[in-house]
Amino acid sequence: MLNLRKLSSLGLLVSLLGLLALAGCRQDMHDQPRFKPLAMSDFYPDMRSARPPVEGTVARGQLHEDTYFYTGKVGDNPGDYMPFPVTKDVLERGQQRFNIYCSPCHSRLGDGNGIIVQRGFRAPPSYHTDRLRKAPLGYFFEVMTFGYGAMPEYAPQIPARDRWCIVAYIRALQLSQAAASGDVPAGQAVPSESPQFRGDPGSGATLPQIAAPSQGEESK
Numbered sequence: 549m550l551n552l553r554k555l556s557s558l559g560l561l562v563s564l565l566g567l568l569a570l571a572g573c574r575q576d577m578h579d580q581p582r583f584k585p586l587a588m589s590d591f592y593p594d595m596r597s598a599r600p601p602v603e604g605t606v607a608r609g610q611l612h613e614d615t616y617f618y619t620g621k622v623g624d625n626p627g628d629y630m631p632f633p634v635t636k637d638v639l640e641r642g643q644q645r646f647n648i649y650c651s652p653c654h655s656r657l658g659d660g661n662g663i664i665v666q667r668g669f670r671a672p673p674s675y676h677t678d679r680l681r682k683a684p685l686g687y688f689f690e691v692m693t694f695g696y697g698a699m700p701e702y703a704p705q706i707p708a709r710d711r712w713c714i715v716a717y718i719r720a721l722q723l724s725q726a727a728a729s730g731d732v733p734a735g736q737a738v739p740s741e742s743p744q745f746r747g748d749p750g751s752g753a754t755l756p757q758i759a760a761p762s763q764g765e766e767s768k
């Protein structure tokens with residue numbers, strides 16, 4: 549009995565001493581040995597502390613396997629199809645993004661007479677020329693993605709899907725400016741009635757509120 553008690557107090561003493569010793573040479577986690585980013589190290593033959601990623605490493609979310617979706621190209625040439633179906637939502641998203649990012653130069657009509665051009669920036673060509681009316685869809689995607697002449701690239705600001713929405717909207721703009729009377733649904737007056745605005749007709753930054761056509765007009 550006595551021996552045992554002696555033993556256990558000895559054990560306590562030893563572990564207390566151990567704790568003391570540990571506390572004496574404690575190393576804080578925030579102060580552990582480490583390399584600052586890009587610091588030199590003579591541990592590796594190339595003297596770099598950071599290891600280059602394994603060859604062929606792709607960062608998460610950056611595989612971009614669908615090359616048409618990310619470049620608009622089929623081989624070396626722009627393709628002429630949308631990578632996803634065009635719905636009303638897609639066109640509305642395209643209209644909104646176009647009015648934000650492109651209309652300052654290209655104008656909301658796409659005639660190249662935006663407010664920045666009116667203040668002296670180089671005038672872009674109108675979208676309503678034969679050349680750009682015939683340009684394949686992938687071409688517009690490419691211009692936005694990589695820039696064109698004086699026009700900067702828009703890939704860093706506009707994600708790929710939104711760029712495609714803008715492509716769809718530009719094609720709709722082109723159709724709208726080159727429509728023939730045959731394109732108008734049966735029963736609709738040509739030229740159509742100009743829209744009636746509710747309140748504020750919209751500035752460069754806001755869209756106009758278009759009033760629903762009155763009952764009388766609809767039954768015409």
Ligand code: HEC
Nearest residue numbers: 649650652653670671672673688691692696697698699702
């Ligand atoms: C800062 C002004 C500016 C903005 C914003 C801008 N562009 Fe342009 N864009 C230009 C200019 C200038 C040109 C003509 C460039 C040249 O010929 O050097 C051009 C040319 C183009 C062309 C015609 C290329 C050709 O073959 O002639 C397309 C298509 C186009 N832009 C699409 C867009 C789209 C889509 C957006 C919005 C995402 C956009 N641009 C935003 C200034 C702008």
